Amino acid sequence: METVTTISAVRERVRAWHRSGARIAFVPTMGNLHAGHVSLIEAARRHGERFVASIFVNPMQFGPNEDFAHYPRTPREDERMLAAAGCDLMFMPEVTEIYPHGSERAARVEVPGLSRILEGEFRPGHFEGVSTVVAKLFHIVEPDVAVFGEKDFQQLVVIRRMVADLCLPVEIVSAPTVRDADGLAMSSRNQYLTAAERRIAPRIYATLQAAAQRLQGGDAEFTSIERGGFKSLEDTGFRPDYFAVRRAADLAPPAAEARALVVLTAARLSRARLIDNVQLTRPGA
Numbered sequence: 001m002e003t004v005t006t007i008s009a010v011r012e013r014v015r016a017w018h019r020s021g022a023r024i025a026f027v028p029t030m031g032n033l034h035a036g037h038v039s040l041i042e043a044a045r046r047h048g049e050r051f052v053a054s055i056f057v058n059p060m061q062f063g064p065n066e067d068f069a070h071y072p073r074t075p076r077e078d079e080r081m082l083a084a085a086g087c088d089l090m091f092m093p094e095v096t097e098i099y100p101h102g103s104e105r106a107a108r109v110e111v112p113g114l115s116r117i118l119e120g121e122f123r124p125g126h127f128e129g130v131s132t133v134v135a136k137l138f139h140i141v142e143p144d145v146a147v148f149g150e151k152d153f154q155q156l157v158v159i160r161r162m163v164a165d166l167c168l169p170v171e172i173v174s175a176p177t178v179r180d181a182d183g184l185a186m187s188s189r190n191q192y193l194t195a196a197e198r199r200i201a202p203r204i205y206a207t208l209q210a211a212a213q214r215l216q217g218g219d220a221e222f223t224s225i226e227r228g229g230f231k232s233l234e235d236t237g238f239r240p241d242y243f244a245v246r247r248a249a250d251l252a253p254p255a256a257e258a259r260a261l262v263v264l265t266a267a268r269l270s271r272a273r274l275i276d277n278v279q280l281t282r283p284g285a
Helices: 009-020 037-046 075-084 126-141 153-165 188-192 193-201 202-217 222-236
Strands: 002-004 026-029 050-055 089-091 145-149 169-174 240-248 260-269 272-281
Touching: 002 009, 002 188, 009 050, 009 089, 009 126, 026 037, 026 126, 037 050, 037 075, 037 145, 037 169, 050 075, 050 126, 075 089, 153 169, 153 222, 153 240, 153 260, 188 272, 202 222, 202 240, 202 260, 202 272, 222 240, 222 260
Parallel strands: 002 089, 026 050, 026 145, 050 089, 145 169
Antiparallel strands: 240 260, 260 272
C-alpha cells in the first residue's frame, strides 16, 4: 500500500489505473478505524480492482462545542489495518490541502431539507460539512464506486441525494452496520463510554428493535412508537435527542401505508453521543 498526502499524487495514481481499465473503489473515513470500517473495506474490494481509502478528520462537520480537537487520531494503526485489508492507496491529507483558504471560507455544498432534520437539527451545519468534503473527495479521487456504512443512515441518504443532484458519476454502495456481540453498533465514539455506560449502551439497539417489531406487527401509530422509544431510552439512563420513524428512501414522515421504513435515534450517555438505526419492510402495509 502506498500512502500519499497531496491531491496531485492521488490523481496521478488513480488516473493511471483508470487508463489501464481498472475500476476504482473508494472508502472515505475519519480514521481511528475499527471492525466496522473493515467491513466497508471488504465491500469496496468486491466492487473494484483498485481500492483507495482516505483518512481525514474534517473540521467543517464539527460544531463549535463538538470534539474536533479531541477526535481520536491513530494514523499508524489505521495504516496497518488498511494495508492488511488490501488497500492500494491511502490518502491522508492535511487540512490545508483540502481547505487551502480555511474551512470557514471554503465553498460549500448543501442538500436542502435532508441536511436540517434529525441529526441536522441537533448538529447545525454538520451535513453541510459532510456533503462538502465528500464532494471534494469524489472530485479528487474520481472513484467509480464509493462505500458508506448504514449506521450513519442519514449521511447515506444525504450523499445519495447529493450525488444524484450534482450528476456525479459515482455509484454509492451501502454496507450493513457492524455490531458487537451484545448489539452495540461499532463506533469510534464508543471509547468514550465508561465500563458502566458500556453495559447500558446496548439498550439503544434493543429499543430500536422493539419499535421495529411493533411496526412489522402492523402498528401504524408512529407518534406513539416514537414517544415510547424516547421514554424507554430516558428510563434506561440515556439523554435522547430524537427517536424517529421515517421513510427509508427520503427520511420523510411516513404515511400509514408506507412499507420501507427506518427507525433512527441519537442519544447521549455522559460524553458519548451514540447514533443507530434499524431498517424494516412492513409486510402487507
